[in-house]
Amino acid sequence: MQYWLMKSEPAEASIDDLAAAPGQTLPWFGVRNYQARNFMRDAMQVGDLAFFYHSGCAEPGIVGICEVTSESYPDATQFDPGSPYFDAKSAPDQPRWWLRDVRFVNKTRALSLAELRRYPELANMRLLARGNRLSITPVTAAEWAFIGKLLEQ
């Protein structure tokens, strides 16, 4: 069992969108960064849990929890010329971008980025590393447990 943090812009796919989706499940489409792709394609396992994080909005932060429910499979948007995530260099027989399905687990209180930065226990969290831009980052078991307690408050 591993833990992750996955960023999404709420205007595109919010925690409420995930909760309202059929089966409360959505494919995590649109990742176009190799490191984040590798986490999804290779490192994740079915049953892993992730914090659902809203980025690019007024109050960025953790807003819920979701679960990885599928093996990796090609991101269909890379082959759709009408999609902003279209990638002309990706060949259908050798897809460049892979994703997994995630299922809604629960909403949490909004735990803002500003608040996360206040705790020394989280000082080494990948999300908070200087210059971090990765949309998917690993979370340690200790960080997961600590944040879990914060979310109960």
Place this chain on the structure above:
DNA sequence: GCCAACGTTGGC
């Protein structure tokens, strides 16, 4: 809208 930081591209 600004800007820091990072990733990718492409010429050499």
Place this chain on the structure above:
DNA sequence: GCCAACGTTGGC
């Protein structure tokens, strides 16, 4: 393989 230029991310 290097590196400059460019594009993107994402907080503020």
